[in-house]
Amino acid sequence: MTKNTIYLAFCSLLLISCEEENLNNIAANQFVVEAFLYAGEPVNDIKVKSIYGLSEEEDLSIPIDDAQLTLTKNNRQYPLVSSGADGYYHYPGNDLLVETNDIFTLEVVHNGITAKAQTTVPTPTIGLNLSQDTIKVPQLPFSAGRDSIASVIGSFMRNSRIDATWQNPNNDLYFMVVEAQSALNDPIFPGQVLESLSRFKFVSEPTDDTSLTFLGGSLVSFGAYEVKVYHINREYAALYENRTQDSRDLNQPPSNVENALGVFSAFNSQDESFVLVRDTN
Amino acid sequence: MLASSKYFSNYRRNTDVLATLVESDSVVVDRDIKSIENNNVKDFTLRFDNEVQLNAKHKLEFGLLSTSAQVDYEFVRDDTLTILDINQKANYLASYISDIWQPFPSFLVNAGIRGTYYDLSKKTYWAPRLSFEYKLSDRIKKKGGYGKHYQFVNRIVNENVTEGSRDFWLLADDDLIRVSNATHFIIGAAYETNGYIFDVEAYRKNLSNLSEFSLRFQRNDIDLDRLFFLGNGYAEGIEFLLQKKKGKYTGWATYTLAKVRNTFPGLNNGFSFYALHDQRHEFKTVHSYEYEDWRFAATFILASGKPFTEPAGQYAIDLLDGETNNYISVGPKNGSRLPAYHRLDLSAHYLYKVGKYDIDFGLSIFNFYDRKNVWYRQYNFTEKPPVISEVRYLDLTPNLSAAIKF
Numbered sequence: 001m002t003k004n005t006i007y008l009a010f011c012s013l014l015l016i017s018c019e020e021e022n023l024n025n026i027a028a029n030q031f032v033v034e035a036f037l038y039a040g041e042p043v044n045d046i047k048v049k050s051i052y053g054l055s056e057e058e059d060l061s062i063p064i065d066d067a068q069l070t071l072t073k074n075n076r077q078y079p080l081v082s083s084g085a086d087g088y089y090h091y092p093g094n095d096l097l098v099e100t101n102d103i104f105t106l107e108v109v110h111n112g113i114t115a116k117a118q119t120t121v122p123t124p125t126i127g128l129n130l131s132q133d134t135i136k137v138p139q140l141p142f143s144a145g146r147d148s149i150a151s152v153i154g155s156f157m158r159n160s161r162i163d164a165t166w167q168n169p170n171n172d173l174y175f176m177v178v179e180a181q182s183a184l185n186d187p188i189f190p191g192q193v194l195e196s197l198s199r200f201k202f203v204s205e206p207t208d209d210t211s212l213t214f215l216g217g218s219l220v221s222f223g224a225y226e227v228k229v230y231h232i233n234r235e236y237a238a239l240y241e242n243r244t245q246d247s248r249d250l251n252q253p254p255s256n257v258e259n260a261l262g263v264f265s266a267f268n269s270q271d272e273s274f275v276l277v278r279d280t281n
Numbered sequence: 282m283l284a285s286s287k288y289f290s291n292y293r294r295n296t297d298v299l300a301t302l303v304e305s306d307s308v309v310v311d312r313d314i315k316s317i318e319n320n321n322v323k324d325f326t327l328r329f330d331n332e333v334q335l336n337a338k339h340k341l342e343f344g345l346l347s348t349s350a351q352v353d354y355e356f357v358r359d360d361t362l363t364i365l366d367i368n369q370k371a372n373y374l375a376s377y378i379s380d381i382w383q384p385f386p387s388f389l390v391n392a393g394i395r396g397t398y399y400d401l402s403k404k405t406y407w408a409p410r411l412s413f414e415y416k417l418s419d420r421i422k423k424k425g426g427y428g429k430h431y432q433f434v435n436r437i438v439n440e441n442v443t444e445g446s447r448d449f450w451l452l453a454d455d456d457l458i459r460v461s462n463a464t465h466f467i468i469g470a471a472y473e474t475n476g477y478i479f480d481v482e483a484y485r486k487n488l489s490n491l492s493e494f495s496l497r498f499q500r501n502d503i504d505l506d507r508l509f510f511l512g513n514g515y516a517e518g519i520e521f522l523l524q525k526k527k528g529k530y531t532g533w534a535t536y537t538l539a540k541v542r543n544t545f546p547g548l549n550n551g552f553s554f555y556a557l558h559d560q561r562h563e564f565k566t567v568h569s570y571e572y573e574d575w576r577f578a579a580t581f582i583l584a585s586g587k588p589f590t591e592p593a594g595q596y597a598i599d600l601l602d603g604e605t606n607n608y609i610s611v612g613p614k615n616g617s618r619l620p621a622y623h624r625l626d627l628s629a630h631y632l633y634k635v636g637k638y639d640i641d642f643g644l645s646i647f648n649f650y651d652r653k654n655v656w657y658r659q660y661n662f663t664e665k666p667p668v669i670s671e672v673r674y675l676d677l678t679p680n681l682s683a684a685i686k687f
Contacts, residue, residue: 030593030596030610032596032597034599036601051595051610054592054593054594054595054609054666055667056666057666059597061596175602203601205602205604239600239606240600243606245608247609247661248314248441248443249443249495249496249499250442250497251496251497251498252611259550261608261610262598
């Protein structure tokens with residue numbers, strides 16, 4: 001064997017042994033982003049968490065609190081800070097406004113991976129109208145017997161229906177939130193424990209319809225309630241259209257986050273309110 | 282010369298999913314999941330090869346070949362959902378010419394070109410080739426080569442993370458599937474004595490227009506642009522061969538150090554990844570020994586595990602209405618490795634003559650030490666927790682044979 005041939009073999013061995021291994025650090029160190037912006041509201045609903053093991057039967061994801069998050073709007077950067085140990089982040093200043101048609105970019109840096117996502121704040125819901133703004137809760141005729149009480153309650157439940165309607169010429173997607181505006185400390189029926197309901201909040205599934213119905217009779221405390229109907233983006237609606245994954249192909253779930261999993265979306269809303277009061281008549 | 286070949290592959294997989302609620306002993310899910318894939322490839326070739334010795338230094342080789350190919354592929358899910366149903370026909374006409382030139386007794390060059398007209402793309406593909414051999418002495422020669430090769434019937438990797446990736450064949454249509462090509466560079470040397478050969482060869486192949494099929498990126502509808510992916514790759518390696526050619530004991534041993542990597546913009550976040558058939562190391566040795574009327578043989582193979590794509594974990598997206606979507610996330614493409622493959626095959630044959638008949642009694646044992654070599658891993662996510670199992674190659678398999686030659 002000549003010197004030249006020996007040299008050739010050595011060079012080839014060296015060439016192969018020095019080659020890169022798997023470069024896809026992104027898929028090897030995946031994390032999940034759940035980030036939502038609401039027009040006119042502070043930025044505080046942004047969460048980062050880990051994936052968890054295949055064999056686990058419950059969600060054992062670990063909140064990630066040490067990521068670097070930055071929101072960018074109109075080329076200006078707004079660094080977010082960790083809200084605690086639960087993986088949530090917020091913007092501490094009051095100079096960041098979330099407004100209609102704003103384009104936001106979210107950058108999350110964790111474990112050497114930079115994930116990016118972009119969303120546009122949609123137009124607000126238009127023409128929101130509630131079928132009634134006051135729900136009167138009748139006095140229960142305790143002295144008139146059980147049938148009368150049942151009749152009054154039945155009548156109240158039927159009359160407590162609130163239809164929220166809005167305009168939707170483009171068949172866009174909306175969801176509704178009903179939330180108490182004040183502390184729930186005035187129970188409709190005596191003895192009810194309100195502690196667990198003190199942060200009552202009802203959130204509907206997205207709909208491309210022009211109305212949703214809410215039964216005021218399902219509430220347990222007198223007071224003022226706010227109804228917000230949010231106009232949502234495709235990236236959020238896609239999560240509802242692809243709720244299940246084909247277990248044969250593991251088809252990739254929808255995500256608008258590049259280099260990570262999850263969703264970054266913005267919402268815009270219109271709100272109305274109603275009150276739940278005693279019927280004094 | 283006329284030649285015809287036929288390849289077929291029929292794949293059927295049935296999975297029964299039965300879920301019951303223990304408390305009420307009621308059936309929650311009872312589904313029969315089916316996958317059916319049928320792939321048929323037929324070709325018919327008519328070829329005409331010629332050799333003309335022009336003079337002592339030049340020999341011309343030239344010829345024509347015409348091939349007619351037909352490929353059918355059907356992929357059906359659950360009897361009702363036809364994902365692919367492709368029926369293709371194509372003709373290609375090729376001509377080639379090469380000159381084997383030996384300017385000196387110790388030096389030989391083969392230079393040629395092949396042109397192929399392919400009727401599906403309506404294009405002509407030119408493939409130049411060049412190779413040489415240079416004898417340094419009676420025992421030592423150097424060799425090298427360059428060549429471009431086009432492939433019109435393409436092997437498509439069908440990525441399947443849960444059931445093991447397979448492949449199927451389709452004709453290039455210059456749309457979803459492009460005509461793939463490979464540019465080969467080879468250089469090597471051989472040392473040969475009366476009884477032994479030692480050969481070393483290094484190669485690099487640049488691969489273009491590779492195709493891959495995956496259902497991982499589909500949405501609710503069947504969009505072929507989301508199912509087929511196009512990319513490039515390369516294969517490189519070095520092969521060593523030591524062979525004993527003569528005597529009662531003969532045999533050879535090869536060692537290959539190799540690597541095959543692909544880059545598909547639409548897969549693996551755009552990063553390059555190992556091809557499914559990438560094997561870093563492969564050692565293979567075959568031994569044969571003759572003793573009177575007996576023939577003994579042994580084959581041993583040791584190879585690195587092949588790559589596969591492994592589900593990486595689960596994650597949940599909490600929706601604003603309080604519901605949660607649960608998903609499985611998939612790790613780097615072909616980022617994990619199956620265990621190493623090794624196997625020993627043994628055989629013994631006794632040759633016996635009865636009158637004018639030669640009888641060969643044989644006993645062979647495939648996978649003598651019953652190595653549990655893994656073909657692929659499969660994941661059943663309908664179970665909680667998911668069931669991970671291994672599909673293996675053949676276990677120890679004895680085989681008795683008798684052959685009569687007359």
